[in-house]
Amino acid sequence: MQNYRLLGLAGAALLGLAGCSKNESDSASGTAAKLEVRLTDAPGNFSAVVLDVRQVEVHLKEASDPAGWQTLAFTPQAVNVLDYVNGKSALLVNTDFAPGDLKEIRLVLGPNSYVVGTDNQQYDLKTPSGQTSGVKLKLDNVTLQANATYQLLLDFDVAKSIVERGNWRAGNDKKERYLLKPVIRLVAQSLKGGLRGTVNPAAARPQVLAIRSSIVGPDTVSTFADASGAFQLNALPAGTYQVQFFPSVAAPTGQPAYRNVVRSNITVTNDQATDLGATPLN
Template sequence: MKTFKSILAAILIVGTAGFLMSCESELESKGTASIGVTDAAVDAENISGVYLKVNEVQATAQGKTKTVVAFDSPKTFNVMDYQSGATYDLGEGQIDAGSYSELRFILDEGSYVKFKDGTTADLDVPSGTTSGYKVKGDYEINSDSRTNLVVDIDLRKAFVKTGSGEYKLRSTARIVNKDRSAVINGTVSGNTADKVVVYAYEKGTYKESETAEPADGESRFENSINSAVVANGQFTMAYMEEGEYDLIAVAYDENPEEDTYAFRSASEVDMMVAGSLLSVLKVEANANINVLINLDF
């Protein structure tokens, strides 16, 4: 009998220890995800705001969604207000550690577009109020640590006007780990165009065919990773991931009567970096790169 009691006690001790270890492991398998939103250049000159109303942010892994953060009332913000490295803070939350492949913004009714004359129009975000505005991209949430994620919506690609006159937000945004991203600061000389936009492409992916008039619901330079408008001879591309990039400079001519800009030409550019002339820009994590570009248009 005494032996039986000893064995039972040992089983209880081991079982309790295993339960406590399981609980501790479960607690340690959580990580914090912080979500920010940024924008890049936008082609529509008569637009002053693209406003999203976000109720909830979800993370997706293997087809299952987990809530990162939810709001008592929707967070409403103008995506266009956050460019050149500025971000809108959508908050943070704890989720299971692991590999994820998507973020979803569950939207409230009433996201809209605002024009420079003060008028507004509805913004069509397919499935935005149900399964959410979907942003695809792989990212890791590590146990007992904080991961700062930035969603680069890049309205130049995502925001389009369809042939039927509707304004639509496409799911072309990207997810960047802020703590492993780089910044490109550019200085441009020799420019005579009314407007210049610089586009970044993964090395070897740019095709001249992307300069053609885009199909309905698409944009020029569809495969670019990032873009920036040159202002006073300067531009900034924030949240660039590690890799090798080609830079494409694009000239636009202004039509003052219609307050629009028409595409003129595009060309791959060489750049001066730290005294070296390069045709391909290598970007490393956390780098702050100064680029000099001389244009001939």
Template sequence: MKITRLLPFGCAALLGLASCSKNSSDDASSAGMSKFEVRLTDAPGDYRAVNLDVQQVQVHVSDDDNANGWQSLTLIRPGIYNVMDYTNGNSALLTSADFPAGKISQIRLILGSNNTLTLRDGTVVPLNTPSAQQSGLKLKIDAVLVRDVTYQLVLDFDVAKSIVARGNGAYNLKPVIRTVTTAVAGGIRGVATPAAARPLVLAIRTSVAPNDTLSTTADATGGFLLRGVPAGTYRVELLTASPYRNATRTGVVVANDQITDLGAVSVQ
């Protein structure tokens, strides 16, 4: 069986798995964290390109605007994103990171200075975004992340409402972005006994064809945790070497917003 790696995610505001996949090397020590993705998508507008110079994504974990509440997420690729490329269900993955479970109240995008608009006739003009460059484009979220669950925050950029012509050939960016936070995957956890067996754990989704497969290895305590598991029904196999025995659990149901706990699974 071939096993490859699986990559784990409203309000208006101004401003697929492969057929056989490997889960990231999660174990029981990962408990307390959620997987958090931020994606950028766009509603079409009457322009050739709207290029945003995205330099940082930050989230705020309290209800007030205390500066100490902001935490930066590592961008997959800082730089220029043409939001016109991400329409009709397409999106740009800005960041995917482990994040402490709990409340997130706001998010902000901090832009660089290289923001441009390409008009229908091919003319390229600057997009003026002074507030975004200084303090960021702030958006309300008000989401609660549950540990070990994978979430996706989609920033739905409305180009038609966000580009404002100034009348002198110049354009301002006053972004209108709708935020949608959704639990997109759950997880499976359990404990292999005895711990010394250190089995390979496979979760094979039987409710779709072809079957998806995720994998991890039990840690030194016997604990295992598969995160980023899409909703469905799974067969969970614990594969060991002699003198231990393989074990199988069937009909394991996973929902996007929860972790399914198998408890103790004997491989004795």
């Protein structure tokens, strides 16, 4: 499995996810590859995050060759990414595709993305000017093979991707409150390793970080526990992890304080999710 992290990139477009056109001759002859694209989310402190999904392009040749881009057929739609957290994912593509190398994906959003805050108010998601070509995610050593399924998991980090303007104040234009600076972890995989569990009390709503040490430095993936206290992290490389819990709210007056918790030496193996059980936070 390969992990790719794209940090702090913004564009007039973020996230276009598309179905690939079938190669009819490959499909008929039984030599086609199967391509899946799934969307999941590391949530933030919003009631809804709706992306105006318009388009995706894949690059099949070297980056210097402009003829390598292929626009994929897709019906534009609005996607609330907060519907796909804690192990849930939206299956956006499940199609035959010609075997071969994938070099890059260019993801595109339209102008109608928005968030709904915890105040139940809707705010437009603005993108910084000067970037109109979309967000490019590079792929290394991704080869679609005949009669095999390859999955691209797009992990959109809401908490890092939506930035509040520092000079915005209540009463200002609601369209100017938030900027979209997408942070996407792209996992190209045929593996299903993961971590899941619950926290107690659920009201602590902690951020959950899974940190794997490697020869190239720590590899960190995060999510938040949901309202029931459940959390799940998918598409993790096999290895030994430290799992950290950071409550996002304070305990009510008169109740024991919520505390940060660290669990070490957690083993993740290929093709299954490791269950951590319940983790107390007070």
